[in-house]
Amino acid sequence: MAQARSEASTAVRTLTDARLNLGGAFTEEQREQLGLVGLLPDGIEPLEIQLDRARLQFDAQGSDLAKYQYLSALQDRQERLFYALLRSDFERYMPIVYTPTVGEACQKFGHILRRPKGMYLSIKRKGTLANVLRNWPIKEVRIIVVTDGERILGLGDQGVCGMGIPVGKLALYTGCAGVPPEVTLPIVLDVGTNNASFLADPLYPGLKMPRISGDEYFAFVDEFVDAVQEVFPHCCIQFEDFTNKHATPLLRRYRDNVCCFNDDIQGTASVAVAGLFGACRIVQKPMREQILLFMGAGSAGVGIADLFVTQLMSDGYCEADAIRKCWFVNSRGMVHAKMPNLPDYLQRYAHDISHLTIPPSARAGVDSPLLDLADIVETVRPTALIGVSTVAHAFNERVVRTMARLNTRPIIFPLSNPTSKSECTADEAIRWSEGRAIVASGSPFAPLHYGGKLFVPGQGNNVYIYPAVGMAIYATQASRVTDAMFLRAAESLASQTTEQDLSVGLIYPPISSILETSIEVAIAVARFIFENKLARVPQPGDIDQFVRSKVYDPSF
Ligand code: NAD
Numbered sequence: 001m002a003q004a005r006s007e008a009s010t011a012v013r014t015l016t017d018a019r020l021n022l023g024g025a026f027t028e029e030q031r032e033q034l035g036l037v038g039l040l041p042d043g044i045e046p047l048e049i050q051l052d053r054a055r056l057q058f059d060a061q062g063s064d065l066a067k068y069q070y071l072s073a074l075q076d077r078q079e080r081l082f083y084a085l086l087r088s089d090f091e092r093y094m095p096i097v098y099t100p101t102v103g104e105a106c107q108k109f110g111h112i113l114r115r116p117k118g119m120y121l122s123i124k125r126k127g128t129l130a131n132v133l134r135n136w137p138i139k140e141v142r143i144i145v146v147t148d149g150e151r152i153l154g155l156g157d158q159g160v161c162g163m164g165i166p167v168g169k170l171a172l173y174t175g176c177a178g179v180p181p182e183v184t185l186p187i188v189l190d191v192g193t194n195n196a197s198f199l200a201d202p203l204y205p206g207l208k209m210p211r212i213s214g215d216e217y218f219a220f221v222d223e224f225v226d227a228v229q230e231v232f233p234h235c236c237i238q239f240e241d242f243t244n245k246h247a248t249p250l251l252r253r254y255r256d257n258v259c260c261f262n263d264d265i266q267g268t269a270s271v272a273v274a275g276l277f278g279a280c281r282i283v284q285k286p287m288r289e290q291i292l293l294f295m296g297a298g299s300a301g302v303g304i305a306d307l308f309v310t311q312l313m314s315d316g317y318c319e320a321d322a323i324r325k326c327w328f329v330n331s332r333g334m335v336h337a338k339m340p341n342l343p344d345y346l347q348r349y350a351h352d353i354s355h356l357t358i359p360p361s362a363r364a365g366v367d368s369p370l371l372d373l374a375d376i377v378e379t380v381r382p383t384a385l386i387g388v389s390t391v392a393h394a395f396n397e398r399v400v401r402t403m404a405r406l407n408t409r410p411i412i413f414p415l416s417n418p419t420s421k422s423e424c425t426a427d428e429a430i431r432w433s434e435g436r437a438i439v440a441s442g443s444p445f446a447p448l449h450y451g452g453k454l455f456v457p458g459q460g461n462n463v464y465i466y467p468a469v470g471m472a473i474y475a476t477q478a479s480r481v482t483d484a485m486f487l488r489a490a491e492s493l494a495s496q497t498t499e500q501d502l503s504v505g506l507i508y509p510p511i512s513s514i515l516e517t518s519i520e521v522a523i524a525v526a527r528f529i530f531e532n533k534l535a536r537v538p539q540p541g542d543i544d545q546f547v548r549s550k551v552y553d554p555s556f
Contacts, residue, residue, distance in 0.1 A: 011035035018079040019182065022556050023050050047084055047556055054085050064101045069112060071097060075171070076115055079181060083554035086175040090511050094463070097175070098168040100418055100443075103153045109161035110203040117167050118186030120160060122207050123220055130227040141232040142183035142474050145169045146224070148191055150211065151243040154390060154417055159193030160206030165241050169263075169466070177467035177518035178551030179474050185232075189224060191217060217246070218253075225254055234536065236473045236481065238263055238466065244299045248345055259473065261481040267462040267469070268300045269307035270486035270493075271508075272413065275440040275460050276308070276384065277494030278507025279411045282438055283383075288317055290325065290411070293382035295373060295423060296389030297330040300415065302345050304386060307490070310483050323348055327380045329389075333368025334376045340367055356380070374398040377406070384411035387423030391416070395424035400432035412437045415460055419443040426457035440507055447504075456506040464508060465489050468518040472525035475550045477536035484532070485525050492524035493517065523547045 014020045014034050024045030031037045054074060061067040071093065075082040086093045095101060105112065125132050149162030166186030173179040192211040198204040212220065228235055237260040239250055251262045261267075280287055292308060294301040305326040312322035328335040328349050335346060336353045356379050358369055365371035370379060377385065377399055385403055387395060395414055403410035410433055414423035426445035429437040435450045440458040447456045469489050473481065496509045496517050509517045526547050530539045540546035 011039055015039065018076050018082075021078045023078055023081065025050065025556050047081070050078075050081055051085055051088060054081060058085075064096060065104050065108065065112070067096045068101045068105050069114075072117075072167075073114070076117075080554040080556055082171075083175055083181070083552070086171070087515060087554065090176070090514050094172070094175075094511070095444075097171050098463070099153060102164045102168045103155055103418070106152050106158045106161045106164040107155060109158070109164060110198070110201060110205050113205060116163075116205075118163060118188070120163075120188050120190055120206070121224060122190035123192065123212055124190075124207065126220060126223065129223050130230050133227050133231040136185060138182055138185070140183060141185045141235050142477075143170070143173060143179060143236050143238065143470050144185045144187055144228060144232070145173075145238045145240050146187040146189060147239075147241045148189040148221075148246070149193065149206075149241070150246070152241050154421055157193055157195040157211075159195055159198050159204065160188045160190050161198070161204070162241060163188045169238070169240060172463055173467045173470045174552055175467075176463055176514045177471040177522055178515070178553075179467065179471050180550075180552040183474065185235075189221065191220060218249075221250060222253075225258060225260070229258060234259075234477050236260060236470065236478070238470070240264065247299050248302075255481070259478060259480055261469070261486075262299075263462055263466045265299050265303035266307070266481075266483065266486045267466040268415075268460075269303040269483075270465045270469075270490045271460050271462050272304040272386065272415065272440075273307050273311060273487065274464065274490035274493040275413060275458060275507050276411070277490060278458070278497050278502065279384065279409075279438045279440075281494075281497075282502050282505070282507070283407075283409045283411070285383075288312055288315060288322075288325075290384055291327070291380065291382045292325060292384045292386060293327045293329070293377065293380055295329045295385065295387045295391070295394050296416070297328040297335060297346055297349075298388060300388040301328065301386065302349070304388070305349060307483060307486060311487055311490075314484070314487065324351060327351070327376075327382065329373060329376055333365040334370040334380075336368060374402050377402045381406050383407055384413065387414040387416050389416060389423065390421045391423060392421050393424065395429065397428070397432050400424065400429055400437065404433035404436055408436065410437050413440045413460060415440070415442040417442040419445075426455070430455050438505055438507065454504050456501075456504040458506050458508040459511070460508070461511070463511075463514065464493050464517065465521070468493075468521035469525055471518065471522035471547065471550070472529060475522070475537075475547050476526050476529040476534070478529045478534045479536055480534055482532075482534070485528055488528040489521050489525050492521045496520060519548065519551060 061070050145166035147162045147165050149159045150157050152158040152162040170184040170186050174181045190206045192209040194211050239262040254260050309322040326349050335350050337350045362375035363371045370376045412429045426439045429439045430450045440460040444459045445457045523544050527543050529535050
């Protein structure tokens, strides 16, 4: 009797543990051995059959949110099938697992919540975070994605409902670059929320209190970072969707002491610089000849400029000259040395503008002699215009036409997300530049025809970078994450764009081949980690083979 009970519990465990459950794929011997006989229909179903059923069920869902919930439940039920499905068609499943659908899932998280994933570390547990982390059933966690939910995508404060973001990002670490799911852990720091509708909603599952701030906030994050070092000493922490006022200070605080990075800053910078490398190949001019004008002076813009400067310096260019190639526009106009109240991180790009010839008709603002973007383009004469402002339509016809007059092939990257915030559409950039613009956007735009030619706009999606960097860190047990690693990732990504991609204006490899692209990027970054003595494992003879041997394979 006792024996029968224990067999039954093995069977139940096998079928209810998403990591063990292979559905109908268990062989006859496994069914006998695990006590599964009779608990499953007797047909043996290989992966392909189960994938067909999953596709059928996915397609039958009535909305994108329902599809998200279906995939989330599949991940809870049969992890390998979930990843095999994701990998079978990235273009179809990624927008459901991550943006844009994940945004809606976060907003409605308290209402659609079924089984919580990941960990919730609340301020109520202050002083005990290491013990709370020990409640996680897996002892060897290697990648944590953590948010405090304060700036979820472009949706503002979502409190603990922001959990959808770490969950989605980690699914892409596994799906796109092969980090094994068992070493990943999504975390939300619950430090309260200032979202009034959540505070009034009985179904909001987090702490119902205003956000903590200042020293109390930073002390809590300090405790979290220390607790991770204690409980998961080989773990990398990825900070995600923190507001600008916390993102940069937190990165500065920890980057030289622990293994961590911020994807909104460093991943964005890397994918944008990769796009610039691709664009340089099309215009046949080196990076040092580019002049960048950023519309929007927040974490994304400054992160891109900083990495661009690092790139020029690694090419032997002088830092001061490299900095002078980056110009910024904020909501008060063109940033310059005499603009009052500039944040610290922007000071290095606040240039003396006394030598510039400002058009007499230019509109001036209170804090800047140049307010209008087209006038700024006319004055600075950039080769690349990068939109990270969240101001829809900021790249209007006059702006794009001015760029096209000044450049044979103007580089135009409207990176703001979601689509409704994009500075212009790919179609507008192509039409107004008479088919000459090189475009990469934050949100996806469909391929288009102009003047009888096909144009495929690239998507400057961080997914090209962070899963691959994470894979390299996981494989090598890197002790630190440096900007140079993101530069290496950008170079590797750009080098994988083919001449055929470039001929239709596509400056990134296609998303459909993201797994192979990411593995190549991971190998390049792992090589860099070994070369720079940042690895905590011995260097293998064949780094390529070493990284590939770590890639998670969902097949069964
Ligand atoms: P942020 O809030 O840190 O910065 C936005 C900046 O835009 C601020 O400095 C703000 O002052 C400025 N701004 C606002 N109104 C303006 C105006 N009228 N004129 C000029 N500047 C104005 O945000 P962030 O993290 O830097 O992100 C900015 C945008 O970039 C978001 O839409 C985000 O989704 C997008 N983004 C895209 C990618 C990507 O595609 N890979 C990655 C990161 C961020």
